[in-house]
Amino acid sequence: MEWEPGYREWAPPPELAGSVTCLWTQVAPPGGGRATLVLPDACSDLIWQSGRGPFVAGPDTGAWSSALPAGTVLAGVRLRPGAGGPALGLPLSALLDQRVDASDLGTGLGDRLARSLGPALPPAAALRLLASELRRLVLENPADPLVTEAARLLGRPRAQAGDVAARLGVGERQLLRRCRAAAGYGPATLRRVLRFRRFVARVDAGEGLPGSPDLARLAADTGYADQAHLTHECVRLAGVPPAALTVERRSAAA
DSSP: OOOOSEEEEEOOOGGGTTTEEEEEEEEOOTTOOOOEEEOOOSOEEEEEETTTEEEEEOOOSSOEEEOOOTTOEEEEEEEOTTTHHHHHTSOGGGGTTOEEEGGGSOSHHHHHHHHHSOTTSOHHHHHHHHHHHHHHHHHHSOOOHHHHHHHHHHTSTTOOHHHHHHHHTSOHHHHHHHHHHHHSSOHHHHHHHHHHHHHHHHHHTTOSOTTSOOHHHHHHHTTOSSHHHHHHHHHHHHSSOHHHHHHHHHHHHO
8 A cells, every 4th residue: 555645545345334434544745734624424433643543533513624744644444324333332422523532532442442553553554453443343333223224314305304213113312312322413413414415525526616606506406495505504514605615625626
């Protein structure tokens, strides 16, 4: 594996695909990384950082700016909605909008990660150990199947939390409790974040280009009531309106 500056993703092994979205690495260039806008994606990540060691990035309800010191290396595993709580062995709502060092999790898992994934490890060894640990975790503690299915259904345009609960054969209070424990969010917030990610995915695919963004069409296609609704939610979740986010995403990809 080459450890060149930039961000890269790899598909997980097939047996982990139900819990893991991807394995990923990020290397800051020698001059230091530019600040990037990290957007909510309904996932949680277990990350090793050179000079810091392992930490958990909980699910976000808003954007945050990340800038890495020159030469910093990150190796991570991204857990799907519904997988983070079971894998980490604690309610994921406790990590909402937080980055917590493994040693501060207060669990046996956190202590074990802190011991095995020291900050001075070679990056390749850190990624290998991280992947091995996650394989053990998700095979022994798989994603909550009800929350996994709820996330799939809530990821559809026009989905409603009450309808999803009825389709899954559970009460809304039970769905709320299970979603908070396994995914960090209640179903209403999970739906909002997944809808926003549909919009971001369309932007990243090249739609809504600067100069001629068809935001009204993108809003309708991704499940928003109208363009004003998209704008409100984009500002709430990304901190900037859709046109500005489009420019930022295209600039970052260039």
